[in-house]
Amino acid sequence: MPVAVDMWADQIRAGDVRAISRAITAIEDHDPQSEELLKRIFPSTGRAYVIGVTGAPGTGKSTLVDRLAAHYRHLGEHVGIIAVDPTSPYTGGAILGDRIRMQAHATDAGIFIRSMATRGFLGGLARATGDVALVLDAAGKRYVLVETVGVGQDEVDIVRLADCTLVLLVPGLGDDVQSMKAGLMEIADIFVLNKADREGADRLAAEIEAMLQLVPERDGWKPRIVRTVATENKGVDELAGEIAEFRERTKQSAERQAKRVEHWRRRLLALAEEQFLQRAVPGTQGEAALDALAREVADRTKDPYAAVRELLSRAGL
Ligand SMILES: Nc1nc2c(ncn2[C@@H]2O[C@H](COP(=O)(O)OP(=O)(O)O)[C@@H](O)[C@H]2O)c(=O)[nH]1
Ligand SMILES: [Mg+2]
Numbered sequence: 058m059p060v061a062v063d064m065w066a067d068q069i070r071a072g073d074v075r076a077i078s079r080a081i082t083a084i085e086d087h088d089p090q091s092e093e094l095l096k097r098i099f100p101s102t103g104r105a106y107v108i109g110v111t112g113a114p115g116t117g118k119s120t121l122v123d124r125l126a127a128h129y130r131h132l133g134e135h136v137g138i139i140a141v142d143p144t145s146p147y148t149g150g151a152i153l154g155d156r157i158r159m160q161a162h163a164t165d166a167g168i169f170i171r172s173m174a175t176r177g178f179l180g181g182l183a184r185a186t187g188d189v190a191l192v193l194d195a196a197g198k199r200y201v202l203v204e205t206v207g208v209g210q211d212e213v214d215i216v217r218l219a220d221c222t223l224v225l226l227v228p229g230l231g232d233d234v235q236s237m238k239a240g241l242m243e244i245a246d247i248f249v250l251n252k253a254d255r256e257g258a259d260r261l262a263a264e265i266e267a268m269l270q271l272v273p274e275r276d277g278w279k280p281r282i283v284r285t286v287a288t289e290n291k292g293v294d295e296l297a298g299e300i301a302e303f304r305e306r307t308k309q310s311a312e313r314q315a316k317r318v319e320h321w322r323r324r325l326l327a328l329a330e331e332q333f334l335q336r337a338v339p340g341t342q343g344e345a346a347l348d349a350l351a352r353e354v355a356d357r358t359k360d361p362y363a364a365v366r367e368l369l370s371r372a373g374l
Contacts, residue, residue, distance in 0.1 A: 059093075062090060062093045062094055062097060063097065065079070065080070065094055066094055066097035066098050066195075069094075069098055069192060069195050069196050070098065070101055070195055070196065070197070072135070072166070072196045072197050073196075074166065074169065077169060077192055077193070077196050078171070080094055080189075080192045081171055081173075081189050081192060084185050084188045084189055084192070085173070085185060091188070095188055095191060095192075098191065098192065098195035099191065099195075101194075101195040102191045102194040102195050103194065104194060104199065105137070105190070105193065105194035105198055105199060105200065105201045106199065106200050106201070106220050106221070106304060107190055107194075107201045107203060107218060107219045107220045107221075108125070108200060108201070108202050108203070108219055108220065108221050108222075108223065108300065109203050109205065109215070109216040109218070109219030109221070109222040109223065109244075110122050110125075110202060110203065110204045110205070110223045110225065111204075111205050111206065111216050111222065111223070111224055111225070111244075112206070112224055112225030112226065112227075112249075112251075113206065113225075113227075114206055115227075116225040116226065116227045116251055116252070117225060117227065117251040117252060117285075117287045117288070118204045118206075118225055119140065119204060120287040120288055121223075121225065121249065121251060121285060121287040121293070121296075122138055122140075122202045122204050123287075124287055124290050124293045125200075125202060125293060125296065125297065126138055126168055126200075126202060128293055128294065128297050129199070129200045129297070130165065130167055130168060134167075134199040134200055135167045135168070135169075135196075135197050135198045135199055135200075136167065136168045136169070136198055136199070136200045136201075136202065137168075137169045137170075137171075137190075137193030137194075137196070137198035137200070137201040137202070138168070138169065138170040138171070138201075138202045138203075138204070139171055139172075139173060139186060139189055139190065139193070139201065139202070139203045139204070140170070140171070140172045140173065140204045141172075141173045141182065141186055141203065141204065141205040141206075141215055169193060169196070169198065171189065173185065173186060173189065182214075182215065183214035183215045183217075183218065183327065184324065184327050184328065184331065186203065186205075186215050186218065187215075187218045187324055190203065190218060203215060203216075203218070203219060213244065214323070216244055217244065217320060217323065218320060218324075220304070220307075220313075221246050221247070221300055221303050221304065222244050222245055222246050222247075223245070223246070223247050223248075223249050223296075223300075224242075224244070224245035224247075224248055224249065225249045225251050226248060226249070226250055226251070226261060226265065227250070227251050227252040227255065227261075228250070228252060228253075228255045228256060228257030228258045228260070228261045229255055229256060229257040242268065242272065243272070245280050246278070246280055246303050247280060247281050247282075247283060247296070247299050247300065247303065248265050248280055248281065248282045248283070249283050249285055249296060250262055250265070250282055250283065250284045250285070251284075251285045251286070251287050252286065252287075253284035253285060253286050253291070253292065254286045254289070254291075258284065262282055262284070265282050266282065269282075275312055276306070276307060276310045276311070276312040276313070277306070278303065278306055278307065281299050281303075283295055283296045283299055333368075333372055334347070336371070336372040336373065337368045337369070337371040337372035338368070338371065350364045350367065350368070351364075
């Protein structure tokens with residue numbers, strides 16, 4: 058097995074599409090081999106620039122990601138795309154629209170697109186996405202674009218793994234800045250005002266501007282607003298320019314360093330939690346056992362400390 062995993066890691070480093078696909082499936086399936094693999098490829102990671110693209114469904118994330126990917130491909134860079142969209146109906150793990158996009162890029166080995174199945178992760182989705190990003194990083198993708206719907210904590214966690222976060226807003230969706238989740242406002246490095254061809258773009262830009270007055274600058278960076286019409290490829294070069302400037306400005310910043318440490322701190326805790334749970338309440342009965350314990354505590358038939366004690370001893374601790 059070690060030899061096989063070594064070979065697999067080599068294939069990934071060489072950018073082999075099938076090896077990458079297999080790795081992602083192994084991560085999604087919690088295959089123990091994925092851990093061995095990730096250990097081997099980790100030294101080859103840290104070179105990709107991860108761009109998170111988030112916003113409500115229908116704001117044009119997929120369309121924009123596609124255009125941005127094409128932009129980077131024109132520069133000769135290899136690109137990886139991870140689409141995480143729990144609101145989309147999945148058919149065998151891939152969103153239909155993304156499948157079509159995949160076919161459009163099928164002849165280009167420099168671009169890798171994968172939809173993540175979001176079922177059955179139980180909070181581990183961010184971890185899985187992070188691991189997939191590592192695989193694409195090791196495979197030589199210089200840009201990794203992560204599309205996610207900005208709705209729940211899971212999504213915010215996913216976006217946290219990005220080096221640069223784009224938040225998409227569109228005019229006239231009843232998606233006013235006021236109603237936007239505060240969490241999303243805080244993580245936006247660049248606001249993309251997509252569908253700028255629509256009425257209400259000026260008003261939305263003014264609203265974002267007004268809101269930005271209230272947000273303190275981070276590391277001397279005031280989030281920018283870029284107008285795009287993704288379907289017509291308008292504003293995409295400007296957006297890439299802003300991303301490049303953000304990247305340059307934050308390269309040496311203490312904030313970025315702190316963000317990376319914080320990122321790994323979260324991931325280490327998530328990994329530890331996952332591994333602990335696997336030991337304490339393993340297998341398919343695991344969730345049920347945990348539920349049963351939680352119910353006992355809720356019913357006051359057990360105190361929480363006794364329940365934790367039980368979990369710890371089940372894990373052999
Ligand atoms: N008018 C207009 N339509 C757009 C624009 N960008 C995307 N769309 C359309 O909006 C719809 C949703 O786009 P999609 O990329 O799937 O959004 P997602 O759900 O955020 O990934 C599609 O029909 C796109 O063609 C834009 O800039 N202007
Ligand atoms: Mg989409």
